[in-house]
Amino acid sequence: MGGSGTSPARGRVVDLGMPEFPRGAARAVADSQLRFNLRKATHTIRGKRANVVAELPDWLELRAAGKAIKDHTLRNLDRYLIRLERAVTEAGGHVHWAADAAEANRIVTDLVKATGETSVVKVKSMATQEIGLNEALAEAGITAYETDLAELIVQLGDDRPSHILVPAIHRNRAEIREIFLDHMGEWGRPAPEGLTDEPRALAEAARLHLRERFLSTKVAISGANFMVAETGTLVVLESEGNGRMCLTLPETLISVVGIEKVVPTWRDLEVFLQLLPRSSTGERMNPYTSTWTGVTPGDGPREFHLVLLDNGRTDVLADEVGRQALRCIRCSACLNVCPVYERAGGHAYGSVYPGPIGAILTPQLRGMASPLDASLPYASSLCGACYDVCPVAIDIPTVLVHLRARAPHPPAERTLLRAASWVLARASRLAGVQRLASRLRRLIPRRAPGPLAAWTDTRDVPPVPKEPFRDWWDRTEGGAE
């Protein structure tokens, strides 16, 4: 966890200028249980995703269409949001606009207070995590109950989410069992005695724990995967049925949704309902998808509020390279294939958006003023696996490199790279450095001191040859002797 890192690095002796991500990542790498859990989970899902994607002969065409629809929407976002607002309103819903997290939290808190209720049930939502809604509600004396199994595990364990789709991916079944036994009683119905770590038994425990809550709570809060401008329809994809419970049983429904989640037409869903399930859980279709348009008399909530959230998104939109991050449909395929995520875990990213997409989204939403945020664009070997699997073709490596150019650079690094570029500007300078290295080659130790120790801690330095290639070429006339 990067908790201590938010304090200024200046004046702290222990801080050797090492940015935050590498430190959190190093801690995760040293945690063998965590590495085992992450490896098992990410490798399982990789295979499943690859299989169901390979089933569709037109995957690349769907991907291209998904990218194009999102780009077109972003280009005309003002128009589509106004259309959405009108359609939702005409269907009996209410639309609110929130420029930032504080405003969104205030709107939601006021709406809940107006119902007179002091508890709400929640469907897993990245947007409400991003704005810290649960904490804001708690300050107003309102308890938010997470109902998604993984969110429940995180909430009961007083933990932080580490994955977009599966926030408790860092926990294995044995750990989940312990959390249930220790903490369910504090929040409601305790876990059954004799609970085993069988996944089916754990799911049953969650069902029993939340059942009464679903049947009695009057207010629900959700996010949405998509909003259709043309019809005012909201769409939530889920697996467990907790989403259906929250979207159907309460009297009031409040949905907090990022402005980039809008798509122009109902028809556009034919693309995204093929791309998203296959990319995220590796299924042909997720168990449940709910769509609703405003309110329907006699069926579901009587009151519906949509809170449209900016919170930095318009800043991202202004960056011509970085704006493609707003195409993201939060499938988390990039996390599941990322070799860095697999080893660093989600917490090292210090954000509700971990993994490759988080590494480009967080610094754009929050800026790069903190050492942690400034280190995120470097949290990648640029291997490109994320771009390959992205269902909306976000070129994450390119955005990372773009953000690196804007990130603050350590002075020593700047000096070193400037010196290197001076040397490399002329072949004669390069040749001079090479000859010097060759002459001193026997003095170069296998384990280097200073910053290069990062390399030689686990790897030998390659031996420097007697003569560089260019000198061999000159001496032998290209080996033509």
Add this chain to the structure above:
Amino acid sequence: MTPPAGPSAGLPATGSRERILARIRAAVAAAPEPPVRRAYRTGARMPRETLIELFAERVRDYRAIVHTVPGAEVPGTVAAALARRGVRRLVVPAHLPEAWLERTGGSVERLADDPPLPAAELDRADGVISGCAVAIAETGTIVLDAGPGQGRRALTLVPDYHLCLVRAEQIVPRVPEAIARLDPRRPLTWISGPSATSDIELNRIEGVHGPRTLEVVIITD
């Protein structure tokens, strides 16, 4: 970054609305207008037998129970399914074809949603029977649109057992054909297998909050 919220507190909601819209317009003013090409497959057609077979296979993949029967055998299949499951209290949405239940006999108490059944009452039911609006062969998905024989959304959600009847002509090959048939103004529920979760070690396990058993009867004629 976005200015802090403090000073805007108390402003009418339109303040943020106009600010967000203005920021969007400024952000994309110089952006190109990308064309949208839809080169993916749409308008697929399949023979009825293929549709039925594929749909049945894909629903089974989700570990749902599937029967494929001609219309004449539906009452018997339904009665047998309910008996096997031990259903005594069955939620029956309005306008469900009466014939589907004609063999269930007196052992099954029918719960009509008129007046609306309280959630706790639904929770005490042993199961629900419904029709559907559309089914998708390729993904093994059933779509409910709260139409006749389906009822409001809670009916097919709260009971732990869902028996769903699908007529062959309701099955379409793929997602695009389903989208084209559905009316977005109605509340829709897309169901692909029983309630499940992938939250424990990213493996799909059936059975959390929605119906843990899904039984599907495909009517071939």
Add this chain to the structure above:
Amino acid sequence: MRVALFITCVNDTLFPQTGKAVVTLLRRLGCEVEFPRAQTCCGQMHLNTGYPRESLRLARHFVDVFAGYDAVVTPSGSCTAMVREQYPRLAHNPHFAAARSGARRLVPTRAGREFAAAVDEVASRVYDLTEFLIDVLEVEDVGAYFPHRVTYHPTCHSLRGLRLGDRPLRLLRAVRGLELVELPGAEECCGFGGTFAVKNPAVSAAMGTDKVRNVLDTGAEVLCAADNSCLMHIGGTLRRQRSGVRVMHIAEILAQTEGRA
């Protein structure tokens, strides 16, 4: 065919034997190989570390040095990808290339447009060695002999950047005496990533360790790849573990013939 060798700064300084092997191989296949003395570095390290302006300076130098050749061949997938994919992006980006402010956006100047055109011209003729052999010279059997058990690591830039596919494997399969064994988890990054290895040492080392474990599982005597940078990282880890497995650039294997192996 007038072929220029772009040796790359890393190979020039640390791995001259790879350069020699490329020269030997291309001559054997009938190419006239030139080594433009003024060449230095493609600038990838600068770009990927966040210094696009310094990188662009090196790109200008590269274009000056390599203009006018039929083909530029380089024994590095990642440097090829840099020139072919990143150079055009840099050159066409009005924020970096010569540009002036237009009515609403930056408009490239004439010099900027000329540079972009020169980049497009040169970039399209830069080839990774294995790609050059298969696609341009149209050979799979290069007459090599290498009686060893070998496994191949497809580097990220050759796999997902250049999409070399099975080209390197086809070349290796045609080598007499060579026993090619499949590398488990081959498509996973080795953890080098340029400055990534220094900025994120723990994750980089963990990735390297996993890669090495897969290499050792194959029982191969030699690990080869189309990029010495990744091999430096994997090889450094192998050496530190005293595993006895050698790393070799694929060019060094393809250059070996009977009597020399």
